Amino acid sequence: MKRRNFIAAAGAATLLGACGQKQECGDSAGASAQQETIKWNMVTTWPPGFQGLGTGAEHLASLIGELSNGRLKVKVFGAGELVPALQVFDEVSSGSVQMGHGAAYYWKGKLPAASFFSSVPFGLNAQEMNGWLLKGGGLELWQELYAPFNLVPMPAGNTDVQMAGWFNKEINSIDDLKGLKMRIPGLGGEVLKRAGGNPELIAGGEIFSALELGRIDAAEFVGPYNDLAFGFYKAAKYYYYPGWQEPGTTLEAIVNKQALESLPQDLQEIVKTACLIANLDMLAEYTEKNNQALNILVEKHGVQVKRLPQEVLDHLESISEKLVEEQGQANELSKRIYASYKDFKQKANAWKVVSQSL
Amino acid sequence: MKRRNFIAAAGAATLLGACGQKQECGDSAGASAQQETIKWNMVTTWPPGFQGLGTGAEHLASLIGELSNGRLKVKVFGAGELVPALQVFDEVSSGSVQMGHGAAYYWKGKLPAASFFSSVPFGLNAQEMNGWLLKGGGLELWQELYAPFNLVPMPAGNTDVQMAGWFNKEINSIDDLKGLKMRIPGLGGEVLKRAGGNPELIAGGEIFSALELGRIDAAEFVGPYNDLAFGFYKAAKYYYYPGWQEPGTTLEAIVNKQALESLPQDLQEIVKTACLIANLDMLAEYTEKNNQALNILVEKHGVQVKRLPQEVLDHLESISEKLVEEQGQANELSKRIYASYKDFKQKANAWKVVSQSL
Numbered sequence: 001m002k003r004r005n006f007i008a009a010a011g012a013a014t015l016l017g018a019c020g021q022k023q024e025c026g027d028s029a030g031a032s033a034q035q036e037t038i039k040w041n042m043v044t045t046w047p048p049g050f051q052g053l054g055t056g057a058e059h060l061a062s063l064i065g066e067l068s069n070g071r072l073k074v075k076v077f078g079a080g081e082l083v084p085a086l087q088v089f090d091e092v093s094s095g096s097v098q099m100g101h102g103a104a105y106y107w108k109g110k111l112p113a114a115s116f117f118s119s120v121p122f123g124l125n126a127q128e129m130n131g132w133l134l135k136g137g138g139l140e141l142w143q144e145l146y147a148p149f150n151l152v153p154m155p156a157g158n159t160d161v162q163m164a165g166w167f168n169k170e171i172n173s174i175d176d177l178k179g180l181k182m183r184i185p186g187l188g189g190e191v192l193k194r195a196g197g198n199p200e201l202i203a204g205g206e207i208f209s210a211l212e213l214g215r216i217d218a219a220e221f222v223g224p225y226n227d228l229a230f231g232f233y234k235a236a237k238y239y240y241y242p243g244w245q246e247p248g249t250t251l252e253a254i255v256n257k258q259a260l261e262s263l264p265q266d267l268q269e270i271v272k273t274a275c276l277i278a279n280l281d282m283l284a285e286y287t288e289k290n291n292q293a294l295n296i297l298v299e300k301h302g303v304q305v306k307r308l309p310q311e312v313l314d315h316l317e318s319i320s321e322k323l324v325e326e327q328g329q330a331n332e333l334s335k336r337i338y339a340s341y342k343d344f345k346q347k348a349n350a351w352k353v354v355s356q357s358l
Numbered sequence: 359m360k361r362r363n364f365i366a367a368a369g370a371a372t373l374l375g376a377c378g379q380k381q382e383c384g385d386s387a388g389a390s391a392q393q394e395t396i397k398w399n400m401v402t403t404w405p406p407g408f409q410g411l412g413t414g415a416e417h418l419a420s421l422i423g424e425l426s427n428g429r430l431k432v433k434v435f436g437a438g439e440l441v442p443a444l445q446v447f448d449e450v451s452s453g454s455v456q457m458g459h460g461a462a463y464y465w466k467g468k469l470p471a472a473s474f475f476s477s478v479p480f481g482l483n484a485q486e487m488n489g490w491l492l493k494g495g496g497l498e499l500w501q502e503l504y505a506p507f508n509l510v511p512m513p514a515g516n517t518d519v520q521m522a523g524w525f526n527k528e529i530n531s532i533d534d535l536k537g538l539k540m541r542i543p544g545l546g547g548e549v550l551k552r553a554g555g556n557p558e559l560i561a562g563g564e565i566f567s568a569l570e571l572g573r574i575d576a577a578e579f580v581g582p583y584n585d586l587a588f589g590f591y592k593a594a595k596y597y598y599y600p601g602w603q604e605p606g607t608t609l610e611a612i613v614n615k616q617a618l619e620s621l622p623q624d625l626q627e628i629v630k631t632a633c634l635i636a637n638l639d640m641l642a643e644y645t646e647k648n649n650q651a652l653n654i655l656v657e658k659h660g661v662q663v664k665r666l667p668q669e670v671l672d673h674l675e676s677i678s679e680k681l682v683e684e685q686g687q688a689n690e691l692s693k694r695i696y697a698s699y700k701d702f703k704q705k706a707n708a709w710k711v712v713s714q715s716l
Contacts, residue, residue: 068624125716127518130641130645131642131643131649132646134639134643224709241712242714242715242716244716266424266425266426266427273425276635277634280635287485287489288493291489291706313716344646347649350656354599354652354663355648357665358601358605358671
């Protein structure tokens with residue numbers, strides 16, 4: 001109960017607190033409603049202020065404030081400040097918090113098909129994710145998947161492709177994956193396991209020392225932008241590409257359905273729009289910062305950037321294809337999600353060969 | 359004078375007409391201001407309803423209406439409906455129209471450096487353009503370039519990479535470019551000319567018959583999405599890639615500075631935000647539609663998709679580099695724009711090798 005009280009206190013005036021009944025805030029034509037300030041909380045899966053991801057959530061909250069001329073104010077909480085990272089989904093689902101920011105694959109234990117809405121190994125890249133979600137039916141499927149949980153999902157960020165990771169052991173063949181102790185969570189970790197490796201779950205803040213002390217041989221985290229800030233180049237010899245495990249990770253905003261529907265129509269549009277802007281903005285940020293950071297890693301820190309051998313990539317891809325298919329088998333909806341994703345990917349791959357070959 | 363009268367009539371109630379003085383509309387906290395409807399016109403460089411581009415401008419106008427809860431209504435005009443396509447810049451600059459939608463390279467006669475804000479041969483791709491414009495200082499330089507013309511520019515669409523074009527003549531060597539009669543406007547056309555070809559200016563609607571009648575050997579237009587709709591596959595043998603001449607064309611919205619500043623602060627934010635959403639949305643649309651259309655062109659219509667030989671691409675690139683540099687020499691600002699673009703491109707290329715090699 002204590003945590004619940006804290007939530008209420010931190011919210012100052014939550015939606016219901018500020019408006020009493022829905023009608024008072026819901027009448028967007030009324031002058032008094034226009035001047036009413038609605039206060040929301042947003043819980044996130046990111047450490048407070050985390051570069052790119054946490055700051056992206058804060059940017060989203062600011063945007064909602066600006067676009068609504070202050071009528072809707074969203075206060076952002078880092079992981080653990082209101083609720084632990086992995087309770088974001090449940091808390092927003094229950095309505096104790098109005099909004100959350102995280103990544104869909106965190107909920108794959110509950111919903112295996114959720115991974116398709118963040119990133120899967122050898123899946124869609126950032127631009128393709130936007131194509132599938134916004135124009136290829138992906139968002140509608142995502143909404144259907146989250147609807148029983150009272151949640152409305154929206155794409156609200158993208159990290160661009162993530163790197164294959166930092167290695168203290170060269171990878172020259174498929175055999176080198178065997179016994180490889182690597183920090184790699186999620187589906188990527190499962191693929192490594194099936195390839196004979198030992199995936200480990202290590203929190204971001206502990207990766208550096210695990211690499212430095214030799215407790216692990218390798219670690220993937222995000223990309224040059226975040227990896228430079230964490231100083232991994234001081235603890236590992238090689239920086240491998242391409243990032244097969246997450247080719248373009250979409251971040252999500254989730255909004256409690258009743259909270260969203262309690263807003264006047266234009267504020268509902270503003271929330272959705274702000275998420276899309278956050279989506280665009282974060283990818284632009286990662287694109288620019290990854291460019292800069294890779295340049296610094298190579299030019300200033302002399303990092304050796306290496307490409308995984310094609311036979312290793314082919315092997316990982318064939319394992320991934322099976323694993324990804326398994327994510328889309330849980331039920332009828334999962335199968336439709338997988339079929340839609342697979343069809344989009346097949347056509348996107350053909351266009352990618354043609355469009356990204358300059 | 360007749361056209362001016364028509365503009366005023368079509369606007370029904372323009373900004374000044376609806377609000378009289380700035381204060382009446384500018385006080386966003388006031389209830390009467392909230393309910394006031396401001397009406398704007400948007401002139402575009404696209405044929406009315408043109409797939410992807412014209413519809414993108416219409417989507418932008420709808421978004422502004424929705425986000426503002428109807429407080430700002432924007433009426434869209436196709437090329438020639440209010441003003442000819444190539445007068446969009448001047449009309450919005452003069453203030454006779456509040457807003458325009460087009461592409462910056464249309465104004466390169468007046469401002470050679472403008473091309474950097476749409477697309478230049480062998481330049482940035484769509485994702486990189488967003489990185490440079492939104493996070494790499496590009497937008498600020500664009501604003502500086504347009505400021506003397508009383509215009510505020512914003513990115514408001516992207517076609518993704520455009521194809522090298524439709525050919526009835528195979529391109530196997532640099533020599534095959536000599537004498538090539540090709541519909542290719544802008545800087546791409548100038549590059550072809552320097553390579554010994556004969557670029558021709560032909561309006562979109564006349565390309566098909568020019569190809570079919572053999573008056574030209576080749577034509578570039580946009581990409582699979584638009585090209586399929588125009589039926590070029592019926593008039594040409596080969597569809598060549600990669601699209602070196604426009605690797606990711608950003609469309610622009612331009613807003614008259616006084617018109618923008620006359621809006622309440624939240625409406626100003628809404629206009630800017632809607633442009634960014636249009637930017638994201640159009641790229642998602644082109645990504646999805648290009649995927650589908652390429653598939654149809656190949657599977658249904660048996661189109662032969664061919665890659666330009668590397669020696670031809672290398673030759674075109676070396677010519678392009680010089681030409682692009684020339685665009686950035688007009689004055690001190692042009693030089694800064696070119697330097698910023700070139701620096702971004704250099705780093706983006708290094709990241710692209712690493713990030714897009716799966």
